Amino acid sequence: MTDAISIAGSGMNLHRKWLDAIADNIANANTVRGGDDLAFQERFIVAQEGEGITGVTADAALGDTEGQLVYEPTHPLANAQGYVRYPDIDLSEQMGQLIMAQRGYQANAAVVDRAKTAYEAALQIGRG
Template identity: 35%
Template sequence: MSLASIFNIAGSGMSAQTVRLNTVASNIANAESVSSSVDQTYRARHPLFSTLYQEGTSQGSLFEEQDVAGAGVQVLGVVEDQSELEARYEPNHPAANAEGYVYYPNVNVVEEMADMISASRSFQTNAEIMNTTKQMMQKALTLGQ
């Protein structure tokens, strides 16, 4: 693995964490939105990540343990959380249905805040990895002087 590929790996991690932060922001923004039906109510969204592997890095038989170097992370998509929505009996609410129920999203703001902190720290770690790699490359260039 070259030092240049570290930039690609850290960059893909930063891109993935940006998607994660955007979905968290969307979830928090819609945490108190209401609807009169289950179908129209906002559902929490979560990104799905997958590891990218370098092609052609593993050689050997089926019985040997193979080390495959990672090449980054990719976002497979964003899925909706299928857990139960919260139905509250509020007959005086303007969005209440005929039975007097209002449906609230399945967003847990505390979990979303913890996810936001984790995503921002992961983004920061990837940025630090890029800075450290840049410094190492600069130091390597000055070795011949």
């Protein structure tokens, strides 16, 4: 039973990190940099199977720095050619990922709750 709680806890940790990465991406979707500078790098979370019965591990990865060059000659950060660089972050994709990450977190939290209830019931049986 403790394995179920440990595995679900690792899933909750993974989904929390995913939610953090999505929040960072949404917050920086309109971050402007000079046309000669690197764009904000989108954050990704890479899930990997843990060893044995340890659940999952979460590693961070970064997107490309290319972004999108936009012609805005009046922008204070524009380069000599009048371009600024925006990150290549799709907000609708981020919102879809946000829903999946929230649901995953909720599902793992439900597993922890049910395992805790089963553990408490087993303790009551042992007392009786």
